[in-house]
Amino acid sequence: MFADATHSKTKNDECLDVGLELCPVCGDKVSGYHYGLLTCESCKGFFKRTVQNNKKYTCVEHQACTVDKTQRKRCPFCRFQKCLHVGMKLEAVRADRMRGGRNMFGPMYKRDRALKEQRKALLQAARSSLKSSLPPPPPPPPPHRGFSLSCGLQADPLPQPHPLLPPSSSRLPQHQSPSVLDWSVKAEPRSSFTSSDPGGLRLPPLMMEFLRCDPDELQLQSRITARLQQEQQRHASSSSSSSSSCSLLCIMADQMLCSIVEWARTSFFFKQLQVSDQMKLLHHSWSQLLLLDVVSRQVLCGNESRLLLITGQEVELSDITCRAGPTALSLIQRGQQLVEKLLKLKADRQEFACIKFLILFNPDVEDVVDRGFIESVQEQVEGALLEYTLSSSQVLGRFALLLQCVSELQSLSSLTESYLHSRHLSARVCCNNLLSEMLHARQSWTGALACA
DNA sequence: CTAGCCTTGACT
């Protein structure tokens, strides 16, 4: 089966192996195996200099600086830490500085290549099983022409923050370890394979990176709660009637969207994209990410009969369904089915963190400049998710089932988006915010151009 | 210091 793959390696294959891979330290293009694994040329050189010259660095922050292509020069301490963390080998740097030849890692590189080939085949298998199990492909989202995501996607630092983005949000401490990112709404987390887990389940480095990008749930909760209270007060003082629960929900969704944009904007890999590509990706995925946020909260901390909101409040599902129209009702039911499916799979926070990136880095989005990069990020994410699901459950089927859930989420979000759009047009609720901007996308092309 | 390009040499 794989017999000829090892010998007759075409140039094309090599591009797939090396050219498209991304450095696990900084995300730059990989140039080959260096000191134990595939890395870019610059991290290879950095690692060599550091070890050869026995350099000692110190971090002026909290030893958790972001290390990516644009910021790798900023903190050599954290860069070196990351080199070690992802598995670069000190022993591969030669004490005698002998040039050329081979070292003891040769066989390891060979095994790694074989493993990657195998993984690629597994991915293909999972993809094709997904295709055959889901006959109708998810309908494409309504045609967008652009929107003024400029509120969140301008270059760092934000010159003019979105009026709804609290000023502190861009200055959250970057050094939060996954352990502080607990979903502390409910007492018992379903599962957590943190790196400190003595059980020994290894978390792929990329997954650690994704978890680090996850926003702090508690901070978000208090921020959005405050915003909602503010709105309620505003209504109480300006008119006799209190604000409707619908408009509060819209504000909540709008705030969640802002946090999604903020999450993306500060995330590993995404930062490397041009603003125009960032906008296209977010434009294509916002409703999926929003839905995933609701669904994952429900799966991780929720209660069967109640919908858990970002504010920590719980709403009886029956209260919602009895007021919903037929379309909304079927959407809610499909959402519930998806939650149940994910509960059965015992999807965890690590997997949701991966899935968010999987959704965001969609290489099928039209007219992106950096499609190659987006493709390779998606491949890396799929690889990390596959590795994780294999190590935690030993069943390949679980990975395919997770992908199936993602696919269901995509089609459900597309339907929800259309539904909200029609509601939005007819009722003209919730104006002047990011949510309505997204829904009105086709009309606000001019705003999008402002950030070019 | 950084990072892209160059040279080397054991292994196939």
Added chain:
DNA sequence: AGTCAAGGCTAG
């Protein structure tokens, strides 16, 4: 002879 991961060199 070709491959490719070591170390080396050097502009910026």
